[in-house]
Structure formats: structure tokens, C-alpha cells
Amino acid sequence: MTNLETAPAELVCDGRAEARPQTSADTSAADRPGMAAGSPAPAAPEILTPRDVPLGGLRAMTVRRTLPQRKRSFIGAWCFLDHYGPDDVAATGGMHVAPHPHTGLQTVSWLFSGEIEHRDSLGTHALVRPGELNLMTAGRGIAHSEVSTDAVRVLHGVQLWTVLPERDRAADPAFDHYAPPVTPLPDGELRVFLGSLAGSTSPVPTFSPLLGAELTLAAGAVVELDVDAGFEHGLLVDAGALDVEGASIEPGSLVYLSPGRSRLVLRAGPDAPLRAVVLGGLPLGEQIVMWWNFIGSSHDEVAAARARWQSEIGAADADADVAARAVPTFGVVPGYDGPPLPAPTLPGTRLIPRA
Template identity: 55%
Template structure:
């Protein structure tokens, strides 16, 4: 999904947080902020990464939770073609369907229990839409994974995984999206030591997840009344746990509702990154160059510089980087204006 904010902030993301956890058991609660995507009538999301208190969890650098939204009488999700660099996008649904198209020629409809994993590398463009025939509700998450420096200029690619492994831990049913958990490994290809998993915990249920002590972890409460390591965590909030934990205790203590959770984690990402709009880079200059290239391709004849062969446009004289999204009925999304400042990494 695109970051559709009209004034996205440039942000330096560094390993570690701005403040030490202030709760018993070194648990840090990261509260969400509401972000309207695309204007006053747009879909609202609850964003927990990045924020001032914490930029990254492992290589996970972006986390939006959206829905559940009624899309029966509306157009649902309609995100025009837009670019990405330097990251992998992880698209995961709890309800509904989303149709993905991209500039390497991929067309895939994602449904609950399936994973869309797009590796932007040097540059890719994609669109996301609610299909014409669709379930009435849409509920999901969009996450980004920062690519390590040596891989951030690699060719782009896309993969869809429809059969992900499931295991039972205590009362919980756990589906492993990426990485490995409790000896169960996802087939999805990622480029950093990571884990991502959906956890379904029935009301009154308890699970103690074995986790890698070399990872930092965070648990997003999607729905339900939950205690994490004994601490109550509200829906849409993210509970962060630093290195050293060998297990995470989860309790669904609500009288009526089952709990739905998302676990993310990974080895600390040892690189400083710069994020702006849909780009993950290492410097302000890289962001400026990526934006300029996207705008040049958007303004080329036909709205794109070239097709999925990633060659230059005939006669246009434009070195195409992001490519054309075939099959989307509408123009691509222009980039917002850059802020009038130069972002410099903090010490």
C-alpha cells in the first residue's frame, strides 16, 4: 500500500528506541496514531511504526493497521500505481480481498491466510484495489521491511504464498508469515533474520511463545482484550520487547471476545535508514533522486516511461526505473512535494 499522506515527513530511522521501556518486565507500549490516507474521505489507518519512541523492530520499519471497514457500498481500497525503493512490502489480510498489480507483470488477489511479498529493490511500481466482486468487509495490515544495504539496489520481484505453515502453541493457533517460530519456517524469502506471525487466541486462552533471544520483538493487538507479559495492551497498540526474551506470555482475558494478534521480530538492523513517502534509502540525496525519477516517468508520454521490460521509452529519452502497471484504469499517483529542508542523520 502507498503512504498517501500529502505531507509525509522525512524520518531517520535508527536501531533502538528514543527511551527505555518504562513498564515492569521491560515492556514498552507504542500507541498508534491515526493517519488519513488520501484526504478527508480516505481510509484511516492506525500507524505504530515508525514513531518517535521507536523506528524499527529488527528490519521491520513500517506498520499500518486498517479496518475493519465496510466496503460493500463503497469503492473499497483504491490505491493508484505508486513507487517503492529499498524495501519489501508485506500485505496481510484478516478479512476481505485486495487485487495487486505491479510493473514486473504480477497480478494476484490476496485473501486472508495468504501473503503478498513484494521486493522493491532498485525500484518497482504497484497498485492495490478492492475487486469488483468482493466480501463486504476489509481488514488488514501493511508492513515494510528495510532491505540490507548490499541488496537495496537488486532487481524487483513479487511472490504470492497461499499455503503458509500453522502450529499450535498452548491455546493459540499461530500462522507463520515470514521467518521461523518454534521450529516452524515460512517459505517466504526475506533478506534479514526476521519473524512475522498471526496469532489467534480464544477468550480465556493462554499461550507462551518461544522466541529467539537474539531478536527484538513486538506484538500488535489487532482485536480483543489481551495481556502481554502480564500487562494489559489496548487494541491497535504495539507492545515492544527488547533483546534477551526466550518467551512471550499472552493471555486473552476478555469475557466475550477472542484475541487476534500479530507478532513481528528480528535481529537489530545495523543500518541507519532515511524514509520519505514510499522510499527507503540511506540519504536525503537518494530520496530526492528517486522522487525526481518517478515524477519524470509519470510525466512521460502515456503517463509512464516504458513497460514491464524496464527499457527506456521510445523517443522519450527517459531512463525508466519504476515501470508501468498494466491493467490499472487510471493515472499513477504523483509524488508529494519534498519538505524545504535537508535531512541529516542524528548521532
């Protein structure tokens, strides 16, 4: 999936550790579940509220974006989180995204309802269905299209990106599909699509340690999940409400939990079943520049990726010198009937990464 904003901002996202002043709440973790006695307690849960982002024209979808935002760029290597639906496709027109490029990331498609047809420049032709993972590795460059099928009446899901560490950003593009088994809980279920949780492990490869799962719980139910204490975690609430460490999270919001927790104690609200997406990963420890569908280490890398894409599709503003010397990077998406998406114009200012 893509970022269809017509005027995307260029963002410098920093995942490097920052010093945090100790407070009285940090002195002991003995009375907090999942934290070792005598060790400094992690920070309190941080609730990130979404902002609405319209994608495209009058009948285009609107998504609720919780990552990235000003106060948080990453959860592990997770760097982008859009939540959409349930949308009546008769009113919204569904999803129809022409071929477009990506670099430096992996896209994770996860649906709660609906069906999306995926095509990419590797020749992949696959369907995204509820409860099944489609993971596309962009690496040095890939192009793909996403179109909701004619059978869809309601479209509902999440679009997630993970950033590739700098050492892997020029990896070969790839595509993986996985239908995780249902892991039963006393009052709910888990589907682990990346990483490991509650005895279930996904075989899908990632470039840094990650966790991704869908959690459902009956109203009022409580679950305790053992997790990697080195991970930072996030839980996006899709339906119902969630209580974690005394914080109440409403639908659409994301709660961030800093490293140091070996167990998560999660309680569904009393009035409705809970559905949430559980994310986690080791802190990335890197800085990136993100613009449109490109991730790089600098403004120049992103600008070069845009120039290569524009030259490959013969866009009106393609640089003749780039076109003359460029080796095809993104390729053509076979089976898609229509022109590719040109890249938006880069912002007029140049972002300089912080030292």
C-alpha cells in the same frame, strides 16, 4: 500497499544500538520466564499507541499507525505498520490505489477479511486474501497498484514494510505469494508467514532475519512460545486484549519487547478471543531516511528516487535533465486503467542524518 499521505514527513529512522542505563530491575532475570538466571534482564515491555492517519480524500481509509514513531523506528527490520478496518467499503469506498513507486523496502500485505487485487511493473497480477501473504520486494525500484475487489464488503488487515539493509537496497525487484499452514496450539492457532515459530517455517526469502505470524487465542488462554533471544519482538493487538509480563495491551496498540527473551508468555484477556500479529527480527543497526514510499540512506537518495519517478510518469514538475539521462527504474503497471500517482512535494527542509 502505499503511504497515501499528501504531505508526508521526511523521517530519519535510527536502528543502531543505544546505551541504556542499568536499573535495579536489570540486575537479575531469575524470576522472569524465558530469561536465563544471572543474566541482565531486558527492558520492561514498551507499549506503543497508534495515531490515526487519513489516507487521501473524503471517502479514503483511515489507518492506525504504530511504526514509525518518535520513540521507536524499528522492530528488527520492520519499519512501517498500518492497521486498518474492519471498514465497511460501502461507506469508505474501499481501497483504490493507483500505480505508485517504492524503493529500498519490502511490502507485506496481510488481510483478516476482504480481498485486494495487486498489479506491479514486473507483470504480476495476484489477489491478497485473508491468511495469505503477498510480499513485494522493491529493491532498486518497482511500481504497483492495489484495488479492493467488487466482492469485498468489509476490509480489514495490516500493511507492513521491512527496510532492506544498505547492502541490498539495490536488489532486483521481486514478488512472492505464500499461504502458510495453520499451526494448532492448545487454545489457539498460528500462521507463520515469515521466519520460524512453533515448528513452522516460511519459505519466503527476506534480506535480514525476520519473524511474522498471526496468532489467535481463546479468551483467557495462555501460550508459551520459544523465540530467538537475539531478536527484538512486537505484538500488535487486533482484537481482544493481551497480557505479557504484566503489561496489558488493548486493541490497536503494539507492545515492543527488547532482545534477551528466549520465551514469550502470552495471555489472552478474559473477555474475548485474542488476535495479534507477532513481529520480530535482529536489530537492524542502520540509519535510514524514509519519505513517502521511498527508503534510502540519505536525503539525496530519496530526492533522486522522487525525481526519477516524476520523470517516468511525465509529471508537471519533472526535471528535464533527469528525464534526459535517467534509465527507467520503476516501469509501467500493466492492466491498470488510469494514471499513476504523482509524488508529493518534498519538504522545504533537508534532514541531515545524525553522526
